[in-house]
Amino acid sequence: MADSLLSLDDLAVHFKIGNALGGGIKTLKAVDGVTLDVKPGECLGLVGESGCGKSTLALAIMGLLSPTRGSVGIDGLQITDSKAADRMKMARTVQMVFQDPYASLNPRQTVRRTLADPLRLHGITDKAEVEGRVIDMMAKVGLRPEQADRYPHEFSGGQRQRIGIARALILKPKLVICDEPVSALDVSIRAQIINLLLELKDELGLAYIMISHDLGVVEHVSDRVAVMYLGRIVEQGGWQEIFEDPRHPYTRALIAAIPDPFHRAAISDKAKARGEIPSALNPPPGCHFHPRCPLKADICVSQDPTLAAVAEGHRAACHFRDRVN
Amino acid sequence: MSTPLLKVENLRIALAGHDATYSAVENVSFEIGRGEAFGLVGESGCGKSITALAVMGLLRRPLSLGGGRIVLDGQEIQDVSAAEMRRLRGKRIAMIFQEPMTALNPLSPVGRQIAEMFVLHQGMGWKEAMDRAEDALRQVRVPSPERRIKDFPHQLSGGMRQRVMIAIALACGPDLLVADEPTTALDVTVQAEIIDLMAELCAAKGTAILMISHDLGLVANMCKRVAVMYAGRIVESQPADAIFATPSHPYTRGLVDSLPRLGERSKRGRQRLREISGVVPSIAAYPAGCRFNPRCSSVTDICRTVAPDATPLPADGLVRCHHHG
Numbered sequence: 260m261a262d263s264l265l266s267l268d269d270l271a272v273h274f275k276i277g278n279a280l281g282g283g284i285k286t287l288k289a290v291d292g293v294t295l296d297v298k299p300g301e302c303l304g305l306v307g308e309s310g311c312g313k314s315t316l317a318l319a320i321m322g323l324l325s326p327t328r329g330s331v332g333i334d335g336l337q338i339t340d341s342k343a344a345d346r347m348k349m350a351r352t353v354q355m356v357f358q359d360p361y362a363s364l365n366p367r368q369t370v371r372r373t374l375a376d377p378l379r380l381h382g383i384t385d386k387a388e389v390e391g392r393v394i395d396m397m398a399k400v401g402l403r404p405e406q407a408d409r410y411p412h413e414f415s416g417g418q419r420q421r422i423g424i425a426r427a428l429i430l431k432p433k434l435v436i437c438d439e440p441v442s443a444l445d446v447s448i449r450a451q452i453i454n455l456l457l458e459l460k461d462e463l464g465l466a467y468i469m470i471s472h473d474l475g476v477v478e479h480v481s482d483r484v485a486v487m488y489l490g491r492i493v494e495q496g497g498w499q500e501i502f503e504d505p506r507h508p509y510t511r512a513l514i515a516a517i518p519d520p521f522h523r524a525a526i527s528d529k530a531k532a533r534g535e536i537p538s539a540l541n542p543p544p545g546c547h548f549h550p551r552c553p554l555k556a557d558i559c560v561s562q563d564p565t566l567a568a569v570a571e572g573h574r575a576a577c578h579f580r581d582r583v584n
Numbered sequence: 585m586s587t588p589l590l591k592v593e594n595l596r597i598a599l600a601g602h603d604a605t606y607s608a609v610e611n612v613s614f615e616i617g618r619g620e621a622f623g624l625v626g627e628s629g630c631g632k633s634i635t636a637l638a639v640m641g642l643l644r645r646p647l648s649l650g651g652g653r654i655v656l657d658g659q660e661i662q663d664v665s666a667a668e669m670r671r672l673r674g675k676r677i678a679m680i681f682q683e684p685m686t687a688l689n690p691l692s693p694v695g696r697q698i699a700e701m702f703v704l705h706q707g708m709g710w711k712e713a714m715d716r717a718e719d720a721l722r723q724v725r726v727p728s729p730e731r732r733i734k735d736f737p738h739q740l741s742g743g744m745r746q747r748v749m750i751a752i753a754l755a756c757g758p759d760l761l762v763a764d765e766p767t768t769a770l771d772v773t774v775q776a777e778i779i780d781l782m783a784e785l786c787a788a789k790g791t792a793i794l795m796i797s798h799d800l801g802l803v804a805n806m807c808k809r810v811a812v813m814y815a816g817r818i819v820e821s822q823p824a825d826a827i828f829a830t831p832s833h834p835y836t837r838g839l840v841d842s843l844p845r846l847g848e849r850s851k852r853g854r855q856r857l858r859e860i861s862g863v864v865p866s867i868a869a870y871p872a873g874c875r876f877n878p879r880c881s882s883v884t885d886i887c888r889t890v891a892p893d894a895t896p897l898p899a900d901g902l903v904r905c906h907h908h909g
Contacts, residue, residue, distance in 0.1 A: 266588075308771035349872045445627045445864060446798055447835075447879075450842035450857035457856075472772055479844030479854065503850055516776035517846055518805035533771045534727075535741050551773075 262432055263296040263332070264466050265320065266355075268423040269382070270329035271519045272312075272319050276540065287540050288316040291490035292329070294566075299433060302460065302467040304498065306474065306513065310539055312490040313470050317436045320468070321355055322346060332435065351381060354427040358439040360419035366576045370397070370422055371407040374429050380423065381430060392429065399462075401453060417448035421455065428459065431440030438469045442475065453480065474517055478502050485570075486510050489539050489547040492566060496573030506575035508532075546577070554579050588615035589759055589792050590639065592654040597634050597643065598650035599867065606867050608700055609635055609816045616760065621783070621793040621826070623803030627864055628811035631675035633794045635813075638662075638760050639794065640679050641669040656906040657759065675705045678753035681763040684745035688737040694748045695721070695733025700786065701755035724781060743774040750782060757789055764796045779806055800839055804828055809900070812836050815875040832903040834880045835860070874906065882907050 272290040277283060290312045297303050307313045318324045320331055322338050325562045334352050336345055357363035362372060372392045383389055394404050400421040411419055420440065427435050437456065441449040457480060460467060471477050477484060478498060485495040486509065494507040505511045512532035534549040537543055543550050550560040558578050566576040597609040608629040616622040626632045633796050638733035639654055641661065647884050654662045661672065673679075681687040690696055699713035708716070714733065721729035725745040737745055746766060753761055763782065783806055786793050797803050803810055804824040811821035812833065820833040831837040838860040848855070862879040865871060870879055877887040886906050894902040 309775060417863060446800075446839060447627060447842060447860040448863065450859045451861075453844070454857050454859060474772075475844040475846050478846055478849055479857070499850060502846070512773050515845065516772045518776075518779075518799065518802040531776055533777070535743050535774060536771065 262298060263399060264299045264301075265468075266296040266336055267293055267316075267320070268330045270316070270319060270334070271327045272315050272324055273327040276353065280386060280474075285540050286528065288490050288542070289539065290319060290326075293487075293490075293492055294329075295492065295495070296487060297434065297466050298466060300460075300464050300466055302469055302480055304477035304484040305468055305470045306477055306484060307487035308472060308513075308536055310489075310536060311487040312539070313487050314438060315472060316487070317438055317468065320436060321353060323350060342450045347381065350377075351430045352432055353434045353436065354419075354430065354432040356423050356427045356437045356440050359443045360416055360423050361411075361443070363423055364419060364426075368412050369408050369410055370402070373422060373426055377426065377430055377566065396425045397448045399428070399459065401451075401481045415448075416444050417451055420444060420452050424452075424455065424459070428463070429461070430467075432465070434466045434468070436470070438470045439472070440469075442471070442473065449476075456480070458461050474502075474513060486513070487535070489542050491547065491576065493548065493577070494575040495566075496569070497577075500570070500573045504573075506569050506573070507548075507577045508554050508579075509548050510575075512551070554582070587658060589618045589620075589652070589657055590616040590794070592635075592639065593653040595638060595652035595654065596650035597631065597638055597650050600646040600648070601868070604868075607816060608647065608867060609638075610650075612652070612813075612816075612818055614821065616772075616792050616794060617793055618759070619787070619790045620809070621786070621795060621807040623797065623807035623810040624813060625797060625800050625803050625810055627798055629730070629815075629864060629867070630813040631816040632813050633764050636679070636764050636794060636796050636879065639760075639878045640673060640677060640762060641666075642679075645654065650897045671705075672874065674701055674758070675756045676758055676761045677762060677764040678756070678758040680746070680749045680753050682767050682768050684742065684769075685737060685747060688745060690737055693734050693736055694740070695735075698733075698748070698751050698755055701752055705735045705756045707729070716755075717751075718868070720755055721748070721783065723754075724748070724751045725862060726751075742770055742879065744776075746770065746778055747781070750778075754785055754789065754791065758791060758847055760792045760794060761786060762794045762796070765782075765798070766795075767802070768797070775802075782806075800845075801845075801899070812839070815870055817875060818902075819876065819905070820901065820903045822897060823899055826897075826899045826901065831899055832901075833876075833905050834882060835876045840878075874904070 270293045274287040276285045276287050280581050291533050305313050319326050333349055338349055371393055402421055429489045469480050481498045483499040484498050485492050488509050494510045509528035516528040534551050541576050544558045545561055546564050547554045564576045566574045568574050569580050593613050595612040596607055597606040599606045611813040612635055624632045634647055644651055648660055652661055695714055695717045700715035702708040702713035708903045718729050718735050721732055726732050728746060753865050765779050767776050795807055796802055804827055807824050811818045812825050814835050830838055831840045840844050842860055860879055873889045874887045874892050877883045892906045893905045894904050896902050
């Protein structure tokens, strides 16, 4: 699509595991045929449990892993065949906020250095301009100018995440990938960071990919939602469709699994998934979800469902996508 | 209520620092009835986990019991000998931990670790104990238990390991199960299954649960009564349904309001999340008076000097706030 900021076409990232001497080489299909796009200013929520490939997908978009198949297009550039110069341009377009603000900041760099380095690297050498943009960005994320010369250990978890966000935004990217940005933070701090991310999105016109396993957060921030299971997208659509009219049993299982003291969600306990997530090294045949699925039938074991439309902009990969609850 | 199963009275836990001794927990009192599920909720560092360790008699330096009484079924257990406590642990009170991989012995097959309970506490022979271990695995719904008893912990998935932990904890039919963040390390769909399993088994055996978690929703879903801890003190306790409907302490209100809850956005549109300002104080710098006062929106002079007493609430609860209601 021409107006997309990010477009993934049949993207796959496979890893070779093991060696030829001991037991042979296996292929781990971490991401297996993902087609997605993100429009400017839009927030796409990416949901799934550990091992579903959501973080691998993020790394592939960042250009930190090369895809086995398919393509990543960012702002009109194909990053799969990119040259070094294109990579620098890409870094100005896509940035990332990481989960753990204790691990993702250099402990030996002050805030000023952490924020100024990317600017210098991208050719902004005028001292006054660098200083201005650093202080400006600190103010935007709620840090005071006099904190610029402090080191990460002098900050609390929430403040560190603010530094992480500032670092991601200092180059004025158009797309920010947020990988579980609040799950390492104290519960009473999370609201501050979520509010900040939403304010910055409106103020700067950012697009987000919000990776999270917390459906409450995803529902709150997303315009569209994609649900991943074992390397594939099993359902995608507008946030309202995903949360009010989910068509894939896995999406329903995720919603049913949220502790819900007031039974707000319209999903019953019967939708819960059974058993455990299979290994991605050896996924079940047919629909990957069938061993845990309450709707399992013979066709699910033999045939792989395609991600087909339920309604305009709402697609689900389930043979029974038209069966409502 | 008849005599409670567990009564904790004015518990104080001392933390020996380099040059001073701090109260990591103080003035903590609660009761758990037979077969009742009771939840203790709070953020990291609030003292909920060490309260659980104190009940288990597992406090080790630099932590020690600084005062108060722990009464199990009419018997004071805070001063009993190490040998007596060892007899109680496993038989009368049992515990499961957040990370089952570090709690299980990696060098021993899981069947043996379960059977050990029967040998040590019930004087059973190993052969009979192994048969009972297989039954115990079947009860926690581990598939093909006859093969799984020979597996080592590393051969099991996270959810399966936590099932083994539950089997060990419930092996001797304890009166009280202490569960410290039992599902935090697990995926959401697996978490839902484990919680259901724990609740079901404990209900069937009449085992009471002391559930420790940072997730207010999870605890309120599972427990009859909930106490909220902040900076080493219980600030509020109420029946689970009341804590969401009528939270009385500003901190509890903040927690309830600050997290996006599923279904809210469909009903009321996207509201800005209510933030709790500031950060959790460190133990060396607990503020005088009410410990929440620097972050509280309704703070007055008295909050900064006088620690509030417990005020009873209408529905079998209490709150520690000068301005509650």
